[in-house]
Amino acid sequence: MLTASSSRALRSLAHPSKRAYHDLITLPSKRAAVSAGPPGYSAVTGHVVTVFGCTGFLGRYVVAKLAKMGTQVIIPYRDEDEKRHLKLMGDLGQVVPMEWDIRSEQQIAECLRHSDLVYNLTGRNFDTKNFDMASVHVAGAERIAKIAAESGVSRLVHVSHLNASHTSPSTFYRTKAEGEDRVKAAFPRATIVKPGTMYGSEDKLLNNMATWSIWWKLNQAQTKTRPVHVMDVAQALANLMRMPELARTIALPGPSTLTHEYLLELVASVTMRPPSGAPVLPKKVALALARAAQAVWWPALSPDEVIRRYIDDVDTPGDWDLVGVTPSEIESNAITYLRRYRTAENYVRPAVFPSRPEAAQLSS
Numbered sequence: 001m002l003t004a005s006s007s008r009a010l011r012s013l014a015h016p017s018k019r020a021y022h023d024l025i026t027l028p029s030k031r032a033a034v035s036a037g038p039p040g041y042s043a044v045t046g047h048v049v050t051v052f053g054c055t056g057f058l059g060r061y062v063v064a065k066l067a068k069m070g071t072q073v074i075i076p077y078r079d080e081d082e083k084r085h086l087k088l089m090g091d092l093g094q095v096v097p098m099e100w101d102i103r104s105e106q107q108i109a110e111c112l113r114h115s116d117l118v119y120n121l122t123g124r125n126f127d128t129k130n131f132d133m134a135s136v137h138v139a140g141a142e143r144i145a146k147i148a149a150e151s152g153v154s155r156l157v158h159v160s161h162l163n164a165s166h167t168s169p170s171t172f173y174r175t176k177a178e179g180e181d182r183v184k185a186a187f188p189r190a191t192i193v194k195p196g197t198m199y200g201s202e203d204k205l206l207n208n209m210a211t212w213s214i215w216w217k218l219n220q221a222q223t224k225t226r227p228v229h230v231m232d233v234a235q236a237l238a239n240l241m242r243m244p245e246l247a248r249t250i251a252l253p254g255p256s257t258l259t260h261e262y263l264l265e266l267v268a269s270v271t272m273r274p275p276s277g278a279p280v281l282p283k284k285v286a287l288a289l290a291r292a293a294q295a296v297w298w299p300a301l302s303p304d305e306v307i308r309r310y311i312d313d314v315d316t317p318g319d320w321d322l323v324g325v326t327p328s329e330i331e332s333n334a335i336t337y338l339r340r341y342r343t344a345e346n347y348v349r350p351a352v353f354p355s356r357p358e359a360a361q362l363s364s
């Protein structure tokens, strides 16, 4: 039998309440966005958003969060199969795939023509046959920003990296810094978001530590990192849609600074596997192996990634308050992503965590 409150809820779904003034938002471009419908999957926020880089690790969670709010999301893709899972994240017609090439100005313009907000999450950890890191992080980012400005898009959110720096020995971090400058020049009101290294289901941190721990022992595993949950970053990016323009840089590091040594211990402890007995490779040997591995046609650890394994994450304070998210500690999520590495006998055993290194040890 229906209770009074559930029948009221059903009635309100069947006869949505009258539209009110708060359903109308006037975008900076003076275009009106009218929200309608019940909250959730079938709602309509009135916003149209393009997410470049939606097919990646972070992209899928950003699209899911935006589509769940009832925002129409344009998902530019390169490979037909890479976008299939995204189509189901929103109601019928709310997730719109469009083929694109980062070098084609016309395709970029088509992808953002109707959008009032554009996210650029494109990035590459290594050079590929057709694209080096600069062509994605610098030229590609500048092209998107320029076309967004010319097309009258109200807001641009560009995702860079916490460690982006012009003076970094890593090409990845240098190109990310150069990209930020070009984006700011082409679209001065852009919001630049700088997350730390992200972990989650499809990450290259916890998963890689569980399978290739030897590469995380470089630098005696003393490199300091500030891992951040991909869901927290995705929530922060989704929240930006409803916030007034934030024409500034937002740093999103994880809540704690941890060494690779601690993270390797955490992975061994949560997966209930013995800690890796792999040796610590000298930097020259690691670089030579990474260079040799470039001969294979699948993505292998690149020399630039080896260089990054020696670079500590910067010590900037996080801007989480601005985006309305409290970042979670890695221990509260690790089991979700590492359980799959356990044996059948250990699968349901509770997780035990190693003790955290003293703060004083980390700051030395």
Ligand SMILES: NC(=O)c1ccc[n+]([C@@H]2O[C@H](COP(=O)([O-])OP(=O)(O)OC[C@H]3O[C@@H](n4cnc5c(N)ncnc54)[C@H](OP(=O)(O)O)[C@@H]3O)[C@@H](O)[C@H]2O)c1
Pocket: 052, 053, 054, 055, 056, 057, 058, 059, 077, 078, 079, 082, 101, 102, 120, 121, 122, 123, 124, 125, 131, 136, 159, 160, 161, 162, 194, 195, 196, 197, 198, 199
């Ligand atoms: N993962 C991290 O720990 C981390 C930390 C800080 C900042 N970031 C930054 O956050 C953003 C998202 O990271 P992520 O981990 O989601 O990256 P990801 O999984 O590698 O995904 C990268 C996205 O960029 C697209 N892309 C790469 N090269 C492209 C090209 N030449 N043309 C068109 N699209 C291209 C990919 O499209 P395809 O699927 O078609 O290849 C994919 O959608 C990146 O800018 C990254 O640098 C990542």
